[in-house]
Amino acid sequence: MTSTTEKGRALSEELNPGMEATLEARYGHLVPGMAEGIVDFAYGRQYARPGLPLRDRYIATIAALTAQGGQTAPQLKVNIAGGRKAGLTREEIGEVIWQMALYGGFPAAINGLNAALEVFAAEDAEDEE
Amino acid sequence: MTSTTEKGRALSEELNPGMEATLEARYGHLVPGMAEGIVDFAYGRQYARPGLPLRDRYIATIAALTAQGGQTAPQLKVNIAGGRKAGLTREEIGEVIWQMALYGGFPAAINGLNAALEVFAAEDAEDEE
Amino acid sequence: MTSTTEKGRALSEELNPGMEATLEARYGHLVPGMAEGIVDFAYGRQYARPGLPLRDRYIATIAALTAQGGQTAPQLKVNIAGGRKAGLTREEIGEVIWQMALYGGFPAAINGLNAALEVFAAEDAEDEE
Amino acid sequence: MTSTTEKGRALSEELNPGMEATLEARYGHLVPGMAEGIVDFAYGRQYARPGLPLRDRYIATIAALTAQGGQTAPQLKVNIAGGRKAGLTREEIGEVIWQMALYGGFPAAINGLNAALEVFAAEDAEDEE
Amino acid sequence: MTSTTEKGRALSEELNPGMEATLEARYGHLVPGMAEGIVDFAYGRQYARPGLPLRDRYIATIAALTAQGGQTAPQLKVNIAGGRKAGLTREEIGEVIWQMALYGGFPAAINGLNAALEVFAAEDAEDEE
Amino acid sequence: MTSTTEKGRALSEELNPGMEATLEARYGHLVPGMAEGIVDFAYGRQYARPGLPLRDRYIATIAALTAQGGQTAPQLKVNIAGGRKAGLTREEIGEVIWQMALYGGFPAAINGLNAALEVFAAEDAEDEE
Numbered sequence: 071m072t073s074t075t076e077k078g079r080a081l082s083e084e085l086n087p088g089m090e091a092t093l094e095a096r097y098g099h100l101v102p103g104m105a106e107g108i109v110d111f112a113y114g115r116q117y118a119r120p121g122l123p124l125r126d127r128y129i130a131t132i133a134a135l136t137a138q139g140g141q142t143a144p145q146l147k148v149n150i151a152g153g154r155k156a157g158l159t160r161e162e163i164g165e166v167i168w169q170m171a172l173y174g175g176f177p178a179a180i181n182g183l184n185a186a187l188e189v190f191a192a193e194d195a196e197d198e199e
Numbered sequence: 200m201t202s203t204t205e206k207g208r209a210l211s212e213e214l215n216p217g218m219e220a221t222l223e224a225r226y227g228h229l230v231p232g233m234a235e236g237i238v239d240f241a242y243g244r245q246y247a248r249p250g251l252p253l254r255d256r257y258i259a260t261i262a263a264l265t266a267q268g269g270q271t272a273p274q275l276k277v278n279i280a281g282g283r284k285a286g287l288t289r290e291e292i293g294e295v296i297w298q299m300a301l302y303g304g305f306p307a308a309i310n311g312l313n314a315a316l317e318v319f320a321a322e323d324a325e326d327e328e
Numbered sequence: 329m330t331s332t333t334e335k336g337r338a339l340s341e342e343l344n345p346g347m348e349a350t351l352e353a354r355y356g357h358l359v360p361g362m363a364e365g366i367v368d369f370a371y372g373r374q375y376a377r378p379g380l381p382l383r384d385r386y387i388a389t390i391a392a393l394t395a396q397g398g399q400t401a402p403q404l405k406v407n408i409a410g411g412r413k414a415g416l417t418r419e420e421i422g423e424v425i426w427q428m429a430l431y432g433g434f435p436a437a438i439n440g441l442n443a444a445l446e447v448f449a450a451e452d453a454e455d456e457e
Numbered sequence: 458m459t460s461t462t463e464k465g466r467a468l469s470e471e472l473n474p475g476m477e478a479t480l481e482a483r484y485g486h487l488v489p490g491m492a493e494g495i496v497d498f499a500y501g502r503q504y505a506r507p508g509l510p511l512r513d514r515y516i517a518t519i520a521a522l523t524a525q526g527g528q529t530a531p532q533l534k535v536n537i538a539g540g541r542k543a544g545l546t547r548e549e550i551g552e553v554i555w556q557m558a559l560y561g562g563f564p565a566a567i568n569g570l571n572a573a574l575e576v577f578a579a580e581d582a583e584d585e586e
Numbered sequence: 587m588t589s590t591t592e593k594g595r596a597l598s599e600e601l602n603p604g605m606e607a608t609l610e611a612r613y614g615h616l617v618p619g620m621a622e623g624i625v626d627f628a629y630g631r632q633y634a635r636p637g638l639p640l641r642d643r644y645i646a647t648i649a650a651l652t653a654q655g656g657q658t659a660p661q662l663k664v665n666i667a668g669g670r671k672a673g674l675t676r677e678e679i680g681e682v683i684w685q686m687a688l689y690g691g692f693p694a695a696i697n698g699l700n701a702a703l704e705v706f707a708a709e710d711a712e713d714e715e
Numbered sequence: 716m717t718s719t720t721e722k723g724r725a726l727s728e729e730l731n732p733g734m735e736a737t738l739e740a741r742y743g744h745l746v747p748g749m750a751e752g753i754v755d756f757a758y759g760r761q762y763a764r765p766g767l768p769l770r771d772r773y774i775a776t777i778a779a780l781t782a783q784g785g786q787t788a789p790q791l792k793v794n795i796a797g798g799r800k801a802g803l804t805r806e807e808i809g810e811v812i813w814q815m816a817l818y819g820g821f822p823a824a825i826n827g828l829n830a831a832l833e834v835f836a837a838e839d840a841e842d843e844e
Contacts, residue, residue, distance in 0.1 A: 074626075097828055100809035100835075103631065110590075111627040112301055112821060115619065122294035126258055130295045133259035134266035134302045135822070137433075139528035141784035142302075145822035164487035165251035166259045172241055173263045173271075175395075175431040176499060177522070177532035183484055190487075203497075226441055229422040229448075232502065239461075240498040241434060244490065264435070266820075268657035270397035274435035293616035304782075304818040305628060306651070306661035312613055319616075332755075355699055358680035358706075361760065368719075369756040370559055370692060373748065380552035384516055388553045391517035392524035392560045393693070399655035400560075403693035423509035424517045430499055431521045431529075524691070526786035551745040560691040562653075563757060564780070564790035570742055577745075628817055638810035645771055646778035646811045650818045653779035658818075681767035682775045688757055689779045689787075 075106065078114025085117070085152055128153030129166055136167045136182035137174030143185050150189045160190055204235065207243025214246070214281055257282030258295055265296045265311035266303030272314055279318045289319055333364065336372025343375070343410055386411030387424055394425045394440035395432030401443050408447045418448055462493065465501025472504070472539055515540030516553055523554050523569035524561030530572050537576045547577055591622065594630025601633070601668055644669030645682055652683050652698035653690030659701050666705045676706055720751065723759025730762070730797055773798030774811055781812050781827035782819030788830050795834045805835055 082089050093105035117127055132153055135146040153163055163186055171179035211218050222234035246256055261282055264275040282292055292315055300308035340347050351363035375385055390411055393404040411421055421444055429437035469476050480492035504514055519540055522533040540550055550573055558566035598605050609621035633643055648669055651662040669679055679702055687695035727734050738750035762772055777798055780791040798808055808831055816824035 074623075096832070097809075100805060100831070101637075101813045101828065103635075104813055107590075107627060107631040108821065111623060111631070115623040115627070116298050116301060119294060119619075121290050121617075122298075126255070126291070126295070127298060129255055129258045130262035130298055131302065133262045134299055137263035137267060138302065138784070138820075139525070139786070141526070141528045141786045141826070142820075142822040144826075160487060161250050162255070164484075165248060166255070168488045168491055169245050169251075169256060169259055170263055172245060173260065173267065173433040173435065175433055175525075175529075176495065177431065177529040180532075181528070183488065186487070187483070203494075225445070226422075229418060229444070230426045230441065230508075232506075233426055236461075236498060236502040237434065240494060240502070244494040244498070248490075250488075267397070267433075268399070268654065270399045270439070270655070270657045271433075271435040273439075289616060293613075297617045297620055302820040302822065304654075304658075304820055305624065306658040306818065310657070310660075312617065315616070316612070332752075354703075355680075358676060358702070359684045359699065359766075361764075362684055365719075365756060365760040366692065369752060369760070373752040373756070374556050374559060377552060377748075379548050379746075380556075384513070384549070384553070385556060387513055387516045388520035388556055389560065391520045392557055395521035396524060396560065396655070396691075397657070399657045399697070400691075400693040403696075419508050420513070423506060424513070427503050427509075427514060427517055428521055430503060431518065431525065526783070528784070528786045547745060551742075555746045555749055560693065562689040562691055562783075562787075563753065564689065564787040568786070568789075570746065573745070574741070632814050632817060635810060637806050638814075642771070642774055642807070642811070643814060645774045646814055647818065649775035649778045650782035650815055653783060654818065677766050678771070681764060682771070685761050685767075685772060685775055686779055688761060689776065689783065 074114030074118075075110040076114070077118045078109040078112070081118045082109050082113045085113075085155070086148075124156040125153070125158060128156050128158060129162075132163060132166050132182075133170055136170040136178060136185075139174060139178045139181070143181070146182060146185045147189050150186050151192075154189070154193070160186070203243030203247075204239040205243070206247045207238040207241070210247045211238050211242045214242075214284070215277075253285040254282070254287055257285050257287060258291075261292060261295050261311075262299055265299040265307060265314075268303060268307045268310070272310070275311060275314045276318050279315050280321075283318070283322070289315070332372030332376075333368040334372070335376045336367040336370070339376045340367050340371045343371075343413070344406075382414040383411070383416055386414050386416060387420075390421060390424050390440075391428055394428040394436060394443075397432060397436045397439070401439070404440060404443045405447050408444050409450075412447070412451070418444070461501030461505075462497040463501070464505045465496040465499070468505045469496050469500040472500075472542070473535075511543040512540070512545060515543050515545060516549075519550060519553050519569075520557055523557040523565060526561060526565045526568070530568070533569060533572045534576050537573050538579075541576070541580070547573070590630030590634075591626040592630070593634045594625040594628070597634045598625050598629045601629075601671070602664075640672040641669070641674055644672050644674060645678075648679060648682050648698075649686055652686040652694060652701075655690060655694045655697070659697070662698060662701045663705050666702050667708075670705070670709070676702070719759030719763075720755040721759070722763045723754040723757070726763045727754050727758045730758075730800070731793075769801040770798070770803055773801050773803060774807075777808060777811050777827075778815055781815040781823060781830075784819060784823045784826070788826070791827060791830045792834050795831050796837075799834070799838070805831070 079090065090105050090109050093108060097104050128149055131149045135142050135149060150163055164183065167182040167186055168179055170182060219234050219238050222237060226233050257278060260278045264271045264278060279292055293312065296311040296315055297308055299311060348363050348367050351366060355362050386407055389407045393400045393407060408421055425440040425444055426437055428440060477492050477496050480495060484491050515536060518536045522529045522536060537550055551570065554569040554573055555566055557569060606621050606625050609624060613620050644665055647665045651658045651665060666679055680699065683698040683702055684695055686698060724735065735750050735754050738753060742749050773794055776794045780787045780794060795808055809828065812827040812831055813824055815827060
């Protein structure tokens with residue numbers, strides 16, 4: 071039986087190649103084992119769970135990070151990009167974010183849309199290479 | 200062309216029958232027109248929009264309200280019930296809420312699960328009638 | 329020259345008679361001096377300041393507590409009552425709170441309106457005595 | 458009878474000339490109709506309401522955005538500028554923001570004062586042109 | 587080598603006897619494996635870590651939950667009780683909570699003190715049995 | 716008997732030399748007396764209190780600011796630096812911050828670790844001079 075750490079490692083390498091090594095290099099000297107904790111809990115015990123498809127998981131995360139306000143803007147952008155890879159269209163992501171005007175307020179929703187536009191611009195730049 | 204107010208009114212009567220009248224009776228003397236504002240913006244200009252199905256909209260709202268913490272517990276319960284009517288299974292709702300441990304913290308996610316259990320218990324009680 | 333503690337004490341006795349003694353009795357054994365700290369900073373160094381009238385100060389506080397969500401509902405009710413004594417009409421308070429739908433989200437604003445209705449109901453009950 | 462959209466459009470053009478067109482250009486391809494939704498709800502169904510003067514509405518918004526913390530700093534600056542146009546003095550704005558030390562904490566209030574100083578510096582630069 | 591799940595299970599049984607079984611009974615049918623995830627991550631990969639003693643860990647948690655506001659009041663009370671078992675005096679807990687007036691605002695700090703008083707009253711009631 | 720203002724002034728000059736003068740110069744024209752209010756309440760009536768040592772006070776503040784999210788990043792960095800002067804090791808600070816993944820979410824904790832790395836890098840740069 072695959073452990074949650076193994077399942078998490080496989081998924082994080084698929085979704086964010088090199089993430090665990092990057093986290094370990096950046097934080098491992100200060101907080102030993104933190105990278106493995108993220109791989110096990112956030113990936114193995116959350117995103118890799120079978121009960122909800124990845125596309126839906128990204129809807130949930132994009133919504134929550136938008137409603138919480140712009141302090142997690144870097145992570146919101148990472149998850150918007152992840153949502154795109156999981157099959158969300160740009161318009162679907164726009165709808166999720168704008169709906170958060172109802173729960174996080176209009177400024178939070180607009181800041182979320184700005185994060186999305188940055189991610190989509192980066193996609194366009196990549197496509198042109 | 201149907202106005203957003205008309206579209207919103209139709210959807211709110213379908214999702215929450217009698218809501219506009221209840222809001223108007225409760226708050227209309229204090230904040231005139233507030234009920235129509237909710238029907239137009241929250242329903243006509245958000246939930247009735249074609250770009251994202253209702254099921255996905257409820258995933259987003261349940262996620263955001265969970266991550267924001269228990270202060271909006273009444274509204275979280277209403278949206279969990281709405282998500283059930285839109286086709287989310289109990290397990291899918293549980294997954295969305297538990298995933299919010301990553302973004303709103305473990306207490307917020309557990310409080311969200313408690314809200315869900317209350318909604319599901321009410322469903323069971325209704326089924327027994 | 330009156331100290332901020334003296335100015336604060338005078339104003340808190342005017343706005344919330346007996347508050348300092350109540351705080352001291354309730355928390356003073358656990359956090360010595362905390363009651364005087366509230367009297368000095370919150371009243372003497374904030375509410376008693378001349379640069380903004382009390383009525384406007386209550387608009388600000390009612391708005392902030394509403395937008396922050398229902399976790400400070402007891403304090404929101406105290407400040408709604410304070411705003412009424414400072415001259416805000418019920419309708420003005422309703423407008424301030426409902427405007428917070430834009431910044432704290434619709435659930436936070438509705439929970440704020442519910443707090444206001446409780447305060448106004450208590451006023452009506454007092455008037456009938 | 459003027460619709461809320463018409464009232465909102467008139468007020469937003471007065472307070473933020475060109476805003477609707479800018480929003481539509483920036484977000485309209487991603488979230489169709491979002492600009493009109495802001496004009497109708499935020500302006501027509503909130504700021505244009507007769508029950509509370511604009512000056513007081515800006516006190517409420519500046520307070521809420523300060524207390525919520527610096528994630529909405531761009532919007533706080535826009536509303537500080539709006540409050541100035543509605544007749545708030547710099548000192549009144551400073552008092553509203555500093556009072557939020559009581560509700561959003563000292564860091565949030567200081568970050569709000571920093572936003573105000575930036576707006577006032579921009580005013581001074583304009584005056585010198 | 588003891589796994590984080592084993593370390594976490596040992597610590598959670600010491601700090602909160604029966605917690606894993608209670609969580610599994612309450613949520614396990616809805617979110618399978620969630621109880622083990624809490625035991626592994628929250629206990630094995632956080633509270634059981636050697637780099638900071640339990641007493642200091644409870645200072646951190648009590649501070650954060652207080653500053654975040656009363657939505658996590660049940661969890662705040664659990665952690666205040668945990669802090670007491672880890673050696674914090676009532677006065678030290680009072681100081682941590684009251685200091686949060688600076689970061690979460692005065693209402694959040696007062697609500698935190700109220701949670702502490704409830705925990706201490708429960709201690710006194712136990713002592714009298 | 717030393718007043719809280721005098722105690723606060725002594726401690727703030729020890730922990731943050733020149734802070735009161737800097738605050739007064741920056742904000743005093745806009746919000747007269749605000750600097751003294753910070754010295755009296757935040758230092759004299761909080762950090763200078765005898766019931767909890769400075770080291771523990773910094774654990775509490777670092778935890779709360781991390782959990783609240785990155786909007787108070789400047790103040791988090793100041794308090795991490797203060798915690799170092801009060802005797803916290805880098806690893807202890809890392810543990811406090813990473814533990815906040817449980818209460819403020821994983822993004823907030825990672826953003827807090829990034830703030831800590833910036834402070835420690837500045838320390839290293841100073842040591843090399």
